[in-house]
Amino acid sequence: MTHKQIHALAGETYKAFVAAFDENPGAPDFWLKNLIQHTKADTGRLTPIHELMIPTKDNRARMIATDLEKLCGPLADAMLRKYHLITDASSRLKLLQQISFAMKDASLINHAKARGDYSDSGQTDRFPTFEAPAPDAPKPVAQASKRGLTFDDVIDKQLKEKSVGRRAKPMPQKTEAKFRKAASEFATHRGNDFVATVTSLEGDSWKWSMYDAGKLSNTTIAQRIQNVRTIIEWARKQSLGELFPHGNPFDLVERPERDGVRSEDKTYTLEEARKILRAARKQTKPELRWLPWICAYTGARIEEVAPLKPNDFFTYEGDHYFSITTKGGRRLKNIHSERRAPIHPDLISEGLLEFVSKHRSNPDQRLFPKRAGQNVARWVREEVKITRAEVSPNHSWRHLFEDKARAAGMIDSAREQITGRATVSSSGGYGKSDVMLPGLMREMRKVTPYLHE
Incomplete structure (x- = not known):
């Protein structure tokens, strides 16, 4: 990918996050935490286990790459899928870095809006417009072939996996029902039930819609999010890694603290x-x-x-x-x-x-x-x-x-x-x-x- 293409895709991520939360930016603390996470990822300090590693130059580079992939990988995947792109490792790392920088800017804008300061709309022309590569560019065939996969398809296959073989342990009906219910509610929110196109942004938006409705407890909201995350994880395994090869997009959707007995x-x-x-x-x-x-x-x-x-x-x-x-x-x-x-x-x-x-x-x-x-x-x-x-x-x-x-x-x-x-x-x-x-x-x-x- 060219330098201009990388910055253009990072800009699209920035604009999507600014536009999506313009009317309801949520809590200021959420965007402050998001800003801190991206700052840590840029320096390889997002994953606590890194504190036990010897901080050599090579280790530091691996830490940064690992943290950026964990935090920005699903966003990069969404942008690459949008334009049917497959890119090399070097270009991907550069894209992850620019998306992280863009997300820090978006977090600052949304943090200000969450506090009632709309003086900066977030509109900017500093990002170039993405120019698609030549028509004969390679297409991600494996990913495209999975695009029609629905949540019900994934659950049906998981039911079959659980029920075949000697000493099988079939999935209980109650368990199946809870997964189908969560998937149906999420699909209704986003407007379709295709697994391959799920993004972290959609998951977070769904969470906030449940908050705003005020009908569910934090425990129930957390469980709904976890159930959809589990279905996506099944889809990843069923496709042998062809779907979301760089991580589950719902890994980035922070679940609310659950109510109940205090720790x-x-x-x-x-x-x-x-x-x-x-x-x-x-x-x-x-x-x-x-x-x-x-x-x-x-x-x-x-x-x-x-x-x-x-x-x-x-x-x-x-x-x-x-x-x-x-x-x-x-x-x-x-x-x-x-x-x-x-x-x-x-x-x-x-x-x-x-x-x-x-x-x-x-x-x-x-x-x-x-x-x-x-x-x-x-x-x-x-x-x-x-x-x-x-x-x-x-x-x-x-x-x-x-x-x-x-x-x-x-x-x-x-x-x-x-x-x-x-x-x-x-x-x-x-x-x-x-x-x-x-x-x-x-x-x-x-x-x-x-x-x-």
Whole structure:
């Protein structure tokens, strides 16, 4: 692509965002956050995991390219599809950079409008008009062949995928109904039900229309958006990556915060945590003795650590870790859940490694019984007497560990890796190799002890 074509496409993105939100620009904070995100992407600081990487020149270039692709890739795809273009990697990166610059300008204009300042309309002639390439330019045949694919087509194929083969697990009718309902509402809002042409802008516009209607709770709006995102993800997989090869456009649609029990109410107090840990010291059953302590110092879900085996524990450069894995038929919540967790010094002081060593003769046998989670929950409620209704006996450790990690100054990317938290900024490919382990251990050591005796 030529320099002029790149700037012209960036200009079309700018004009689309300024025009679409002229009447209802939304909240000022939304555009301020958008501006901050693009500023971070321009310097490779959008993805928190990058904080753990050595800032060499090559790494910095890769960070910037990764962040720009994540933030602006769907916008670039929309522009390229509009003119039936396929471009090389170098031109694409330049286009992503110019779209990011343009989006910062659009965010400033819309932020001012959201605060009631319409003195700058956003109209500008600084962007050139796009001039299409010669008629014999290559067309994206694979993408065009999918253009007639509807949401119902995608759902129908997913139903078939779920129902075929031995020991199949068909999709429940209620689940199917919720996906069709969300897809139908989104299709009505945008005016068609073709999957291939979905854009992030349409998703965000739909979200704000649900806000404006005032009929749905934040929880329901968030679920509707997630359901459509899931259908688009199915379409990507069904097309083997031909649709939206650079990412799901709904990844950029920020879901509203959900209502319900406040996080602080679901979290153990330090007094409750200390009461459980002291009580655990007196237990002889392995699950009661060790699972509360492991959850307290990792924020792991109890169903992730209850199946631990001796051969999941290992040493690297003098420090101790354990693997949370799907090996041996074990199941985890999602791709982010498979990880390596550093063992906090307090767990070592308590004698966890000695406990594991006693079972080394049976390296592939579980350390804890199959009903370990239920046993611990019942013990916490009935014997330790932690009866507060908002608390989940096992999951509340997850909330408390994250709070302790934040208070200790643990960087977000390390906290997400240690807890297996799936976020928009998380990357399933990071934090799995040995090179990341010392950084994670360094961050784990920041977490202060629960007990001082």
